[in-house]
Amino acid sequence: MVPVTWYLWLAAVLFTIGLSGVLLKRNALIVMMSVELMLNAANLTFLAFARQSGNIGGHAIAFFVIAVAAAEAAVGLAVVIAIYRTRGSVNVDEVRALRE
Amino acid sequence: MQITAELVCFWIFAIPLVVTALGVVVARSPVYAAMNLVAAFFFMAGLYVLLAAHLIAFMQILVYAGAVMVLFLFVIMLLSLDEEHPQRERRRAMQYVGVLGAVSLLAVLASAIARVPDAAMSTLAQPDRFGTVKAVGQVLYTEFLLPFEVTSLLLLVAIVGAVVVAKERI
Numbered sequence: 001m002v003p004v005t006w007y008l009w010l011a012a013v014l015f016t017i018g019l020s021g022v023l024l025k026r027n028a029l030i031v032m033m034s035v036e037l038m039l040n041a042a043n044l045t046f047l048a049f050a051r052q053s054g055n056i057g058g059h060a061i062a063f064f065v066i067a068v069a070a071a072e073a074a075v076g077l078a079v080v081i082a083i084y085r086t087r088g089s090v091n092v093d094e095v096r097a098l099r100e
Numbered sequence: 101m102q103i104t105a106e107l108v109c110f111w112i113f114a115i116p117l118v119v120t121a122l123g124v125v126v127a128r129s130p131v132y133a134a135m136n137l138v139a140a141f142f143f144m145a146g147l148y149v150l151l152a153a154h155l156i157a158f159m160q161i162l163v164y165a166g167a168v169m170v171l172f173l174f175v176i177m178l179l180s181l182d183e184e185h186p187q188r189e190r191r192r193a194m195q196y197v198g199v200l201g202a203v204s205l206l207a208v209l210a211s212a213i214a215r216v217p218d219a220a221m222s223t224l225a226q227p228d229r230f231g232t233v234k235a236v237g238q239v240l241y242t243e244f245l246l247p248f249e250v251t252s253l254l255l256l257v258a259i260v261g262a263v264v265v266a267k268e269r270i
Binding site: 002 | 104125144168202
């Protein structure tokens with residue numbers, strides 16, 4: 001039997017990889033992919049604890065996380081397309097209209 | 101710890117998962133990053149099966165590797181970034197500080213995980229039913245009925261919002 005802490009370790013490593021991607025990459029698309037990775041790491045934690053405790057509520061939460069991630073991807077990609085149309089670039093450093 | 105089939109399967113899925121996840125961040129081209137992410141989602145689905153979450157594993161492949169990643173690839177090809185922006189990304193000192201922060205977050209998570217009692221997985225009351233469509237559906241339509249309905253509203257808003265934002269002229 002694989003102990004639950006191994007799954008937690010794996011989820012922590014995946015979350016860190018996703019967070020580094022968000023902070024390191026400047027392409028908005030890859031930043032969004034890294035966010036998906038972080039959401040998946042959270043899902044893995046929910047499912048690991050659901051399996052450990054025998055409580056199926058964690059599966060319902062994972063279901064909602066997937067639905068929210070799909071909505072996030074749809075709206076986020078629409079924003080990326082709109083930004084590309086007006087600025088011709090998807091570099092997140094160049095999008096600072098609110099700051100200036 | 102004796103070597104069981106579950107242990108072997110865990111490593112078979114876990115090691116490529118971390119490798120492909122790193123590939124998402126390391127890849128220079130968005131298409132390679134997307135392909136790595138698809139592979140990572142498949143390995144993640146394998147881990148979900150190991151955790152007896154059959155429905156969620158199936159949805160992972162159907163929704164994530166299927167719908168969401170196709171959406172990503174559509175946008176990548178729509179923007180055709182590869183030909184226009186071949187330059188190397190400029191790195192800033194703040195980015196490295198950010199990664200340092202991410203690694204320290206890992207340290208915080210590690211200290212939290214170290215405190216989790218290393219209890220064995222519970223023996224399931226109905227092992228053949230845990231994580232199936234029937235079991236998850238039952239809890240979704242009773243305990244989580246309101247969040248479930250609100251999710252449908254959220255998806256509707258997301259569809260309308262995506263069209264409004266992305267369309268040139270309504």
